[in-house]
Amino acid sequence: MLKRADFLRANNGMRVARPGFILLAHPNHEQGIRYGITVTKRIGNAVVRNRMKRRFRELLWANLPELGLPDHDHVLIGRETGIERDFARLQQELRRALEKLHRGEADPPRRRNASKPRQRRK
Template sequence: MRKRADFLAANGGLRTTTPGFILLIRDRKDADTSMRVGFTVTKKIGGAVIRNRMKRRFRALAREIVPTKGLAGADHIMIGRAKGVERDFGLLRSELASALDRLRP
């Protein structure tokens, strides 16, 4: 996802917080069953190198977990938090899986 309007619309959906990130999920309520994923990491987290590293980690997590545990026909947004930069990747993986389970209707 790249459009600002999609990110703003997801802000009105389901939300859960973990130490490494905030997960937003919004059901698009259309016939398309594809799962879309977006990432946001603000400048408060760090410089460009740190933000890009965090987004790469989020992309790897999303490729691995969202196809199996994500909600069909929904937008999934991961917002980076300061503790997510140095957090262990295995821990982030388990946090994303449990966050998706918590938000499942």
């Protein structure tokens, strides 16, 4: 996935939060299993962010073909503790998150902070 609209659409789907990442999944109307990765500047400099994206890419390549939801977009959002986590532990967490999505047991939707107005991107 490369288009911003696809990432925004995935944000309206199912969500499973883990210590190293947040996994989003949203139906994509028979376009197969697709994935996207997001790591913000808050995580670290470019070297750290790229390392995290490489690790996430390897995780997704290894696990999505067998455990991914068919015809869904999957988005991994990096968290600050994700770069320090052991790769085997990240893989285990991703497998559990995908199994949870298969059972339809997504986390409850995020609550927006009502005191802060939401800024729109142009």
